[in-house]
Amino acid sequence: MKADLVLNAKGLACPMPIVKTKKAIHTLEPGQVLEVQATDQGAKNDLTAWCKSTGNELVDFTNQGDVLVFWIKKS
Amino acid sequence: MxxxxxxxxxxxxxxxxxxxxxxxxxxxxxxxxxxxxxxxxxxxxxxxxxxxxxxxxxxxxxxxxxxxxxxxxxxxxxxxxxxxxxxxxxxxxxxxxxxxxxxSEHLEPVKIGNVTGGGELYQFVRMGKGCLSYMLLSQGEAALFDATRIIDVYIDFAQQKKATITHVFDTHLHADHISGGRAIAEKVNATYHLPPKDATDVLFNYEPLVEGQTYTIGSTTIAIQPLYSPGHTLGSTSFIIENTYLLSGDILFIDSIGRPDLAGKAEDWVGDLRETLYERYKALAPSLIVLPAHFMIMEEMNEDGSIQKPLGQLFKENHGLQVENELTFRQMVTNHLPPQPNAYQDIRETNMGKQQPDEEQQRTMEIGPNRCAVR
The missing domain is CATH 3.40.250.10 (Rhodanese-like domain)
Known part of the structure; x- marks a missing residue:
């Protein structure tokens, strides 16, 4: 999937992947897509819950080896 | 601030x-x-x-x-x-x-009591997961029962007590947590005992537990008498220590009884569970102190932090032991099975030696509550 912005949060521990995702989403326009790459396994449940609570849409998710990749469309 | x-x-x-x-x-x-x-x-x-x-x-x-x-x-x-x-x-x-x-990895040692010849029995309470494991100490030797994968805690504890771990026992092949039994036995050169009927698929050497056999810990002879008590798994074995303590594994808990389906055989094994609880356990001395391998709710804990009760009291209070009718018992057990524990198949395969997850993967597999009982 094509992203408008890629956030590398690999190697970062909780809470940093979400702190950085929140900042990155702020720079986007509604409808644009942010790709987040993270290695903290806790990010899966947390980013899913964060999208739900903020209204941003988690369009897709894959597990590429140790790296979790999320595509989030700004609401 | x-x-x-x-x-x-x-x-x-x-x-x-x-x-x-x-x-x-x-x-x-x-x-x-x-x-x-x-x-x-x-x-x-x-x-x-x-x-x-x-x-x-x-x-x-x-x-x-x-x-x-x-x-x-x-x-x-x-x-x-x-x-x-x-x-x-x-x-x-x-x-x-x-x-x-x-x-989830913290173990709190709680003393259960003394045994002959200056020996002691400790219960290790894993608060975050409800797992209970035991160490029996006597005259510089120690035996472990249902050890968790946090093995350094036991090794350090035995060292503090100036004891060598000589025997490591598992009451059954665990499905809710990764056993530390084999790892400890290898590290301290002790013997690892498993019920053979639970171990048909394991990929390592172990000493088969046989009903009626006794083991000696320390120079004082302490009889650890295994009692074949199937129902949670086909091989589930209980231990009677010095005619005082009954280590019941995952067969009988304080407020509930074991579930028979984690190896996939609820219908087949509910009969074994019935027989173990209502015949084999019923025939034992009511004064035996039941020491289970799990607790599910905080109400099961005594004020001193231990989880234990006399068998006779459980036959009066534990709802799983009050069902006269066998068919009602079967229905109660098979109709009220809680969701199976997270990753229980992976955990079983790890305990058989078929999977070698790293520490982080082991943690993830064990996350969440244990669900070994039927309430």
Whole structure:
């Protein structure tokens, strides 16, 4: 999937992947897509819950080896 | 205001001393619902850390002033962030050192009693997971029962007691947590015993447990008498120590009984479970102290932090032992099976030696509550 912005949060521990995702989403326009790459396994449940609570849409998710990749469309 | 780090052991002591603690759990709602720190003196509030990034002002009015406020997350990072924010807002707070990960791995040793010749029996309470394991010490030797994968705790404890671990026993092939039995036996050169009927697929050497056999720990002879008691698994074996203690494994708990389906055979094994509980256990001395391999709810814990009760009392109080009619019993057991534990198949394969997960994967497999009982 094509992203408008890629956030590398690999190697970062909780809470940093979400702190950085929140900042990155702020720079986007509604409808644009942010790709987040993270290695903290806790990010899966947390980013899913964060999208739900903020209204941003988690369009897709894959597990590429140790790296979790999320595509989030700004609401 | 100050931020204090509280270790799992300190939190355990607060729970055992009935000290009030307000747990501010900042994990996501799903993880919180799945498992959390529990205790009669614990109050919870769950708000995910990612909803607090813009500030903690909304939270301040609900935090009590008259008790410890403990911020908890999965691995510590987010709880430190939230604790710092609360501290800046003028509150004294603590966070759980190492988060729920550390909580799930903390073992609290509780003394159960003395045995002949100056020996001692200890119960290791894994608060975060409900697993109970045991160490029997006598005359410089030690035996372990149902050891968890946090093996250094037992090795250090035996060392403090100046004892060598000579025998390691598992009552059955565990499905809810990774056994530390084989790893400890290898590390300290002890013998690892398993019930052969549970071990048909294991890929390592072990000593088969045989009913009626006795073992000697220390120079004083202590009879550890295995009692074949199928029902949770086909091989499940109980131990009677010195005609005083009954290690019941996952067959009989304080407030519930074992579930027969974790190896996939509920219909077949419910009959074994019935026979073990209503015939084999019924024939034992009511004065035997039952020491199970799990506890499910805090009500099962005594005031001294131990989980134990006389068998005779359980035959009066445990609802799983009150069902006269066999068919009713069958229906009760097979119709009320709780969801199977997270990753229980992977855990079983790991305990058979078929999978070699690294430490992080082992942690993930064990996350969540244990679900070995039928209530």
């Amino acid at each position: 100050t931020v204090k780090a509280l270790a799992s052991g300190e939190v355990t002591k607060k729970i055992l001393h009935q000290e009030n603690v307000f747990v501010l759990d900042v994990r996501n709602e799903r993880d919180f619902k799945d498992w959390k720190i529990e205790g009669a003196s614990i109050t919870h509030h769950n708000v995910p850390y990612f909803e607090l990034l813009d500030g903690v002002e909304d939270l301040l009015p609900i935090l009590p002033n008259d008790q410890e406020v403990l911020v908890v997350c999965a691995k510590e990072g987010s709880s430190v962030m939230v604790a710092d924010m609360l501290s800046e807002a003028g509150r004294d707070v603590a966070y759980l050192k190492g988060g729920m990960k550390a909580w």
